[in-house]
Amino acid sequence: MQVTTKPETPHSSEECKHSIRAVHDAMYVLGGKWKISIIACLLFGAKRYSDILREVEGISGKMLSRELKEMEVNFLVKRTVGKSQPVMVSYELTEYGESVKPVISTLANWGHIHRKCVTKNS
Amino acid sequence: MQVTTKPETPHSSEECKHSIRAVHDAMYVLGGKWKISIIACLLFGAKRYSDILREVEGISGKMLSRELKEMEVNFLVKRTVGKSQPVMVSYELTEYGESVKPVISTLANWGHIHRKCVTKNS
DNA sequence: AGTAATAGTAACATGCAGGTAACTACTAAA
């Protein structure tokens, strides 16, 4: 038996682990360097491969197609191939993908505030 | 000049990049495999090193001290050394660290729903 | 004196996330 200084109800510890697990689950799907940025980008509407490539600065073609494919498997994104001309593939969020929106906007909001804090103290 | 199928106002593209930048800023501070879990854990109150080690399952001692140190530098976490007995160091979120709470809970919430979706379809 | 617990640090090892560059396949325009 362990005794900690601050006994802490087993209840709160369970709650804590539960919450950590949920966060972990989310990060399992949304993790990686680019997925969240891609979703953020697609929240502004359906985009083509090259559009995303241009808007998500720094991402390489390989990573973009890789992440998109993963997100398609997870039903976050839908891929549509337009009837040729010069091919045209467009990507859009599924309804499920849209459900990530609150996560993104909370995160973006915090990031925004954080940037202000940092630049203020420099 | 590029012509895209869906012309998309430059306005929305700017907005999009702006939002991506904010998300990126946030992930710069909260990124890494463990920080979000640690914060989630500390949202339930101040904890000692070994408590966190136990509650954030899978984390190694090295990573824990490393991530905690980084978060201290970023003013997300406060470290307090108790006057000995067997030493006792406790960590708690700063007010600034608490401001991440909405992010965590939105994420946890989504993770929770996601888990339900996955287990349902299996 | 020896053991255990706390909170770490240091040295070493490694896998995989991610980058780069070259290549394909299709179409259209010059």
Add this chain to the structure above:
DNA sequence: TTTAGTAGTTACCTGCATGTTACTATTACT
């Protein structure tokens, strides 16, 4: 027929983010 623009894929390579293990220092208990 050569160039350019789409949307990728493939092979190769590298570094860093982590993991593992062993070690320290302090105090308390037996």
